[in-house]
Amino acid sequence: MRLAGYVPRELGHPSHRAPAKLPQRAQGKEVTYYPDLSPYRYTVADQPMLNVGWLEPGAYFPRGPVPAQLVDALLKLGTRPRNKLRGFHFCEFCSRYRGTGEIHVVGASGIRYAAPMLIIHYIFAHRYRPPKEFVEAVLSPVCAVA
Numbered sequence: 001m002r003l004a005g006y007v008p009r010e011l012g013h014p015s016h017r018a019p020a021k022l023p024q025r026a027q028g029k030e031v032t033y034y035p036d037l038s039p040y041r042y043t044v045a046d047q048p049m050l051n052v053g054w055l056e057p058g059a060y061f062p063r064g065p066v067p068a069q070l071v072d073a074l075l076k077l078g079t080r081p082r083n084k085l086r087g088f089h090f091c092e093f094c095s096r097y098r099g100t101g102e103i104h105v106v107g108a109s110g111i112r113y114a115a116p117m118l119i120i121h122y123i124f125a126h127r128y129r130p131p132k133e134f135v136e137a138v139l140s141p142v143c144a145v146a
């Protein structure tokens, strides 16, 4: 007897296959890794900005001590996050924390930086050490980009 539409399991009909494990990027998940100080391209920014703190497991990032005031300064800048439209970013290192929006800041050099809100968690929980020029910008910002 022949069943219409029947495909033997061994031929690999999709209904018999376990869901394929695709890399995260192939699942339509947001790509949120950018090397520190690379040009910001996530959204159309009015002015050029540099990426800081867009980390991803498997990609190198510097770790180490940061100035004691850095986290407080970032929390202050982060009270009005930018680009909240981008949705939540989960920490891919521990999955225990999610953040939304970005922190934008301009340093004395006039350079603008864009960091995910998760940067605070990365520093606090994963010992991420952002580039010195970003740390200086956060500690004495010319302005938090409004």
Ligand SMILES: [Zn+2]
Pocket: 091, 092, 093, 094, 095, 096, 097, 121, 125, 126
């Ligand atoms: Zn984490």
